[in-house]
Amino acid sequence: MVEELRFFLRIAVYLVVIGTIYWFVSYEVAGTVLLLFGAVGTGFFVVAARVSFQPKVPEDLVPRPPRTGLRRMAGVLGRYFAFDGEHDMGGEPAAAPLALEEEGFPESSIWPLAAALAALLLGLGLVFGPWLWIPGLALGASSTWGWLTQLTA
């Protein structure tokens, strides 16, 4: 498991632990739900990312050295929660792709600005009346269409 997934896994475990403690010391619902839902969301991301994992960043392409000593004794905990700083420092990492260079840079685009303008109109419509949603929705639809067209061109 790469460091990126560990990043989220540590957060998920922390939220489960602190959420459980919080419930038993306070019996307060709002905070407990926030903490545990945070853990569920993060855990879901970790599982989904692990299932669809494709090695593509530098660490993934380097053979991992065997675990010895304390790291081996730490077993699963060590595997998922230890920092692998020493490992990263060893060896010459293999080349990894740079996504944008494969596909080229995106060209300049007016659609992000147009979409934000649509959001502005829709937002103002929530305050000053739904009539503002008509130009907002029209602009939102056209900017979405333009954006997608540009993406697929």
Add this chain to the structure above:
Amino acid sequence: MATVDSRERSTAVAPQHDVPRGGVVDWLTTTDHKKIGILYLVSAVGFFVLSGLLSLVIRAELAAPGLQIVGHQEYNELFTMHGTGMVFFFVVPTAIGLGNYFVPLQIGAPDVAYPRLNAFTYWLYIAGGLITFSGFLTAGGAAAVGWTGYAPLSLNTFSPGAGVDLWIVGLLVSGVSGILGAVNFIATIFGMRVPGMTMFRIPIFCWNILVTSGLILFTFPVLSAAFAMLYIDRQIGGFFFDPGAGGDPILWQHLFWFFGHPEVYIMILPFFGVVTEIIPVFSRKPVFGYSGFVFATLLIGGYSLSVWAHHMFTTGAVNNPFFAATSMIIAVPTGVKFFNWIATMWRGRISLQTPMLFSVGFLFMFLIGGITGVFLASPPIDYHVHDTYYVVAHFHYVLFGGSVFAIFAAFYYWIPKISGRLMNEGLGKLHFWLLIIGFNMTFFPMHVLGLNGMNRRISDYSAASGWQPLNILATAGAGILAAAVTVFLINFFVSMKKGEPAGDDPWGGYSLEWATTSPPPPHNFHRIPPVHSERPVFDDRGGRPRAGADGKPGGRRSG
């Protein structure tokens, strides 16, 4: 799938986007992370100046009892929009702007992962700012409910105008912008590092942006949900927070502070990263305890999710010992960072040029804010000073003494890379000394005022209270702060026109942004040095610090 075998990139693979054309249209349609970063930074400074002007009126109002420069309602609008502007439209966007410009450069990437989304994120932020501040143009004025928007004050019963609705919708829109920006940063750092740039070789600034982005993903949706509920209460007849209809105003506080306290770390962690970039370069040493910095950042981020209700001690509705304990524990990883910064400087060849001066100023000022934070984490003390000027002093030492000092450090450190011109050192030092004097004159007396019982958010006070002398001192300090910011702006404009050329690497930096030209080309690098450690540019120089004849950073090589 093609891979990059060579680290040499020629201009022949130059991008289709942003071939220099100049003009307004180019800026409106750009998807280049560097230009979007500049747009963020310029806009954020604009909101800083606007929100700062509001605070000058606040300080003028408080200079003497009985002085009614503005009415009570207008005063409430001023401090609400001052806090909102500084938190949501200055400090966080400045971090996002710096991240936009420098994260791809520091990890050797040609752009962020989703460039169009990045542009959309910026324009949403502007839309959110316009909506929020447009409250001043409505008949009822802007929101006057404090930046915390506590219910039931923020409900229709007490705040019927459109200003609060605009405030809600504006912050919702800017919140979506923050979430999308966080996704972009995480995808960029996780997926676009140059070969050799492992996670434990990325600059500490990138780690801090990563953890900050994680915090944004956890907390901004909660705030958005809370705002949606508040909007439903106000406009569609809901009663989530209306105690008269069976709602629970404490729920608003839970939701707001579940966002609000991590927000403090969202505002400070990126700038911890900034000073961690600057201190080693100006101490001519590697950073002390790289892994310690990373571990401390992760701990601070994690702990910050479990301390929210220390803002609610006096409600009597939360478990005070739990939140006191978790709040105090945060001082431990923060202390680790402080000791690492000191150890980095220890026996270094320290050069007190302007970026380092602001970084050292940050250490002292933020330390005061951190220590008063530990006091406030103690419920008995908090009961005494809750909602007083002591709290105002505390969070200004954290956010001005911490974030703003580090922001200026970042500007002096990185503007030469962005513009290709050095800022004027003399004016920079004048800016620093005016800022530190004005800052302490303004905010230190507030500790005493708070301990003496002066409430925050009051527009007037009794002459018999004895608070006037310290208020005059604070108001005079605010004037000096305004002068300091004016000096910075003059320095910026003069330096951009007549500043000395910076060269590629004016400071003898360590990370990859110093391996490219100033300003960088559209595709960022002509050549990326091989990455074997967290200091690739230092390694590329043969492991030698580069210094001018006087031993200070400042030797330049031509672009």
